[in-house]
Amino acid sequence: MLFYNYTYNRFFRIFATILMARYMETFYHGTSVLFKKFDITHVLEGDGKAKFGFGTYVTESYISAAHYAYNKKRPENKDYYVYTVEIPDMTEDNYLFSCRPVHPSIIERTEKALAEQIPDGARAIGKFFRKYVGNRLTGKTGTVRQLVGSADLDAEKAAAKFFSEIGLEYLAWPQAQSKPDGLTNRVVLNIDKIRIVRIDKVELNPKKFQLVKGSEKEVPLDSF
Secondary structure (H helix, E strand, O other), X not given: OHHHHHHHHHHHXXXXXXXXXXXXXEEEEEEOOOOOOOOHHHHHHOOOOOOOOOOEEEEXXXXXXXXXXXXXXXXXXXXXXXXXXXXXXXXXOOEEEOOOOOOHHHHHHHHHHHOOOOOHHHHOOHHHHHHHHHHXXXXXXXXXHHHHHOOOHHHHHHHHHHHHHOOOOXXXXXXXXXXXXXXXXXXEOOHHHOEEEEEEEEOEOOOOOOEOOOOOEEOOOOOO
């Protein structure tokens, strides 16, 4: 019996590892700070904005992540890092995409949780939907056009918390607006679902803060 339990548990752990890997995606995060775990209290210490929503920003492009490692608010930081991370896989109804229609399941879950109907104008694309919901959650009033036009930080925080609670993982948008079906950037809503896989220290061109190719050097996770 003991042998059976050990074998079963070992098999389960291996299976769970394979299953987790199957449903994870690889993304990158650039920063001028070295750390072992993402912390939501430091979210706004980059550029201090939540233009695409509140949460942890990651990108599919290593080169872009390296560029984001330069912090205009902390120009004295001369060390730059790119974190390779794993995040849950994207499914058809676990994200809002800034310039795409909102999935009917998300609209349904939102309306049920808010106990109100979302106007058609706020359903059109993800960024309108996000701002509308955030504004409603923080008591904002006005026309639909006003409520989808802008959202302050409190509204963005409220929207991020709400969407995470109804099962969304991401807020997403195209890395290049001219290529809406190309690489994406994402805001991860639940910071606990980010797994750090690797950290590279990189060098940036001092004029445009672009990655110096070949400068990547791994920082072992157990070295600090």
